[in-house]
Amino acid sequence: MNLHIIVCIKSVLLRVPKGRTIRTAESCELNPFDRPTLEAALWLRGRYGGSVTVLSMGPESGTSALYEAIALGADRSILICDPALAGSDTLATSTVLGAAIKTLKPFDLVFFGTRTSDSDTGHVGPQTAVQLGVPLASQVLSMALGESGLIAERKMDGVLEKVQVSLPAVITVHQTSYPPGDPPLSGIQTAFEEGTIEKWGLKELSLSPESAGEPGSPTRLLSMTPISRERKCRILTGSSEGRADKLLKILMDSGGIS
Amino acid sequence: MDTFLQEKHHVLQRTVRAFCHREIIPIAGNIDKEARFPWEVQEKMARLGYFGIQVPAELGGAGMDTVSYITVIEEISRACAGLGLCVSVHNSVAVFPIMAFGSEAQKKKWIPSLARGEKIGAFCLTEPNAGSDASAIESTAIRDGDEYIINANKVFVTNGAIADTCLMFVRTDPDAGRRGISVVVVERGTKGFTVGEAEDLSGMRSNPVSSIRLQDCRVPVENLLGGEGRGLVIGLSALDTGRIGIAAQASGIALAALEETVKYAKQRRQFGVPIAKHQAIQMMIADMATQIDAARLLIYRAAVQKDRGNSFTQAAAMAKLYASEMSSRVTDMAVQVHGGYGYSKSYPVERYYRDARVTRIYEGTSEVHRMVIARGVLAE
Numbered sequence A: 001m002n003l004h005i006i007v008c009i010k011s012v013l014l015r016v017p018k019g020r021t022i023r024t025a026e027s028c029e030l031n032p033f034d035r036p037t038l039e040a041a042l043w044l045r046g047r048y049g050g051s052v053t054v055l056s057m058g059p060e061s062g063t064s065a066l067y068e069a070i071a072l073g074a075d076r077s078i079l080i081c082d083p084a085l086a087g088s089d090t091l092a093t094s095t096v097l098g099a100a101i102k103t104l105k106p107f108d109l110v111f112f113g114t115r116t117s118d119s120d121t122g123h124v125g126p127q128t129a130v131q132l133g134v135p136l137a138s139q140v141l142s143m144a145l146g147e148s149g150l151i152a153e154r155k156m157d158g159v160l161e162k163v164q165v166s167l168p169a170v171i172t173v174h175q176t177s178y179p180p181g182d183p184p185l186s187g188i189q190t191a192f193e194e195g196t197i198e199k200w201g202l203k204e205l206s207l208s209p210e211s212a213g214e215p216g217s218p219t220r221l222l223s224m225t226p227i228s229r230e231r232k233c234r235i236l237t238g239s240s241e242g243r244a245d246k247l248l249k250i251l252m253d254s255g256g257i258s
Numbered sequence B: 001m002d003t004f005l006q007e008k009h010h011v012l013q014r015t016v017r018a019f020c021h022r023e024i025i026p027i028a029g030n031i032d033k034e035a036r037f038p039w040e041v042q043e044k045m046a047r048l049g050y051f052g053i054q055v056p057a058e059l060g061g062a063g064m065d066t067v068s069y070i071t072v073i074e075e076i077s078r079a080c081a082g083l084g085l086c087v088s089v090h091n092s093v094a095v096f097p098i099m100a101f102g103s104e105a106q107k108k109k110w111i112p113s114l115a116r117g118e119k120i121g122a123f124c125l126t127e128p129n130a131g132s133d134a135s136a137i138e139s140t141a142i143r144d145g146d147e148y149i150i151n152a153n154k155v156f157v158t159n160g161a162i163a164d165t166c167l168m169f170v171r172t173d174p175d176a177g178r179r180g181i182s183v184v185v186v187e188r189g190t191k192g193f194t195v196g197e198a199e200d201l202s203g204m205r206s207n208p209v210s211s212i213r214l215q216d217c218r219v220p221v222e223n224l225l226g227g228e229g230r231g232l233v234i235g236l237s238a239l240d241t242g243r244i245g246i247a248a249q250a251s252g253i254a255l256a257a258l259e260e261t262v263k264y265a266k267q268r269r270q271f272g273v274p275i276a277k278h279q280a281i282q283m284m285i286a287d288m289a290t291q292i293d294a295a296r297l298l299i300y301r302a303a304v305q306k307d308r309g310n311s312f313t314q315a316a317a318m319a320k321l322y323a324s325e326m327s328s329r330v331t332d333m334a335v336q337v338h339g340g341y342g343y344s345k346s347y348p349v350e351r352y353y354r355d356a357r358v359t360r361i362y363e364g365t366s367e368v369h370r371m372v373i374a375r376g377v378l379a380e
């Protein structure tokens, strides 16, 4: 088996922005929820052979996340970067990623993280599966190749579900699935010395500007307001047992425990 | 620090930082208290290449530049200065001299296992009667056929109790004064090689700094590094590189102290407001941040000069002098901002304060550095 696995990754901001966001190598990192995803792909490649392509859509600063992926062992890495992509919502993002994935045919698996640390919609993986017209298994904990496709264990509330999907398929990988390793220094050095990042724009994807960026995005971000959580301190008095009972009641009333 | 750091260094910094957060910071307080060297972390660092940062790939290293080297040392020291010391000394004053002065055969023999961290290196210069005055060493290596018979009494050896490959500074010609000093590589396990008790140090307690004694130790002459009489040249050249590492270690400690101080100042309330609102605290924080950046600029300058192949002795000496004194001042202010809690082991600034102190002493005291720098300036 020679698997071609495409891993979609995102470069995210390290901190919540104050005012205008400037993305640089210093302020961005590989989305932490994508790390297990990449690890899963590398693990499958190690087990069954094949290659791993990482794909990222975003501004120029996204290269550092891609270099990190090469340092971890990815074979090929592509940044989709075009001024016309600014303002893309999750639908436009899925359209663009779908188009890019189609140009990377043949492929067997497309991996996504379940969410990102800086916007957290969870849309992009499932929507891209629809774009590609292939099956989806979400929140996957572990994988193995079966007789006719991929057997995946999914974690749901209180149950572990085992499903089989035919290939090609889209998988969103659960964040606790494959504990990510650290890139070795030699990996980082080689990634920057010898690694190349292919840069694609809308032209390479034969996409019209209307299908991406703001024109291709039915959703608009209206505002962003930081939420500050009020912390209240209450001192409970009485005997130890009395205080324990009071504390229990408060926690249960607030829904903290049941 | 974007002036000096390329994208590669940012990625490196982030990945080392993530490693330290996960593997070192949670245990740093305990290994200081117990004076324990964490082998479990050493093995992981070794696998990631932290013991061969600048060694070329052909010899098992990562082949990185000096800016990368100081980035790694700074981040490790930020988490645990004793481990930063282990990695700095190993890379700069044990591995580097073998790379720079060793024959091809010697490099092949020692470097791969050192670079992979399977073996740990040490630099054995200081003796009871020879500290700042390295030329006063009394240890001897007397030639006997194709062997040296070595008698040595070395003190304050960083990594002493865990080192496998030791660069031993000895007199091969007792009558030749400064020109009679040579470096011989001695491996642990050689008959007559004994390690003393680890020093009960004030800081850097996770590093087993120990004495090493060689008694009629027989070592093949092939273990001589760079020729007889070259000892001081090798030592000084190693220390030039080492000083950039110690400077980065000092700045790592100071960065950790600043981080803790900012956190504490925002959360501790006195007179009805967080103490960060008091101007006296703000002044200290401003001084800490400014002095840290000034030191880092000096460190990056020295590293960049080295990477460009320019002479960097003066720049490294200035970086080491300024960064170590800065680190002492900054950790002192960190304790001050923490008040009584800063003087207690329940907050990490107490450890940073102890750790920073020694950076003004080893690999050349501040006084010796001022002598070196003044000599350079006056010679211009």
Ligand SMILES: Cc1cc2nc3c(=O)[nH]c(=O)nc-3n(C[C@H](O)[C@H](O)[C@H](O)COP(=O)(O)OP(=O)(O)OC[C@H]3O[C@@H](n4cnc5c(N)ncnc54)[C@H](O)[C@@H]3O)c2cc1C
Binding pocket: B089, B122, B123, B124, B125, B126, B130, B131, B132, B133, B155, B156, B157, B158, B159, B201, B204, B209, B358, B361, B362, B363, B364, B365, B366, B367, B368
């Ligand atoms: C934790 C730790 C780790 C160490 N690791 C190593 C190691 O791995 N390998 C190694 O070889 N050594 C190591 N050392 C030893 C260290 O390098 C020496 O302590 C240092 O060089 C100073 O020597 P000394 O302690 O003998 O002090 P001395 O040389 O006795 O100095 C005492 C004081 O006199 C001053 N002084 C000396 N000469 C002059 C002068 N000419 N003019 C003005 N002032 C002067 C000094 O600056 C200092 O203030 C380590 C020390 C420590 C504490």
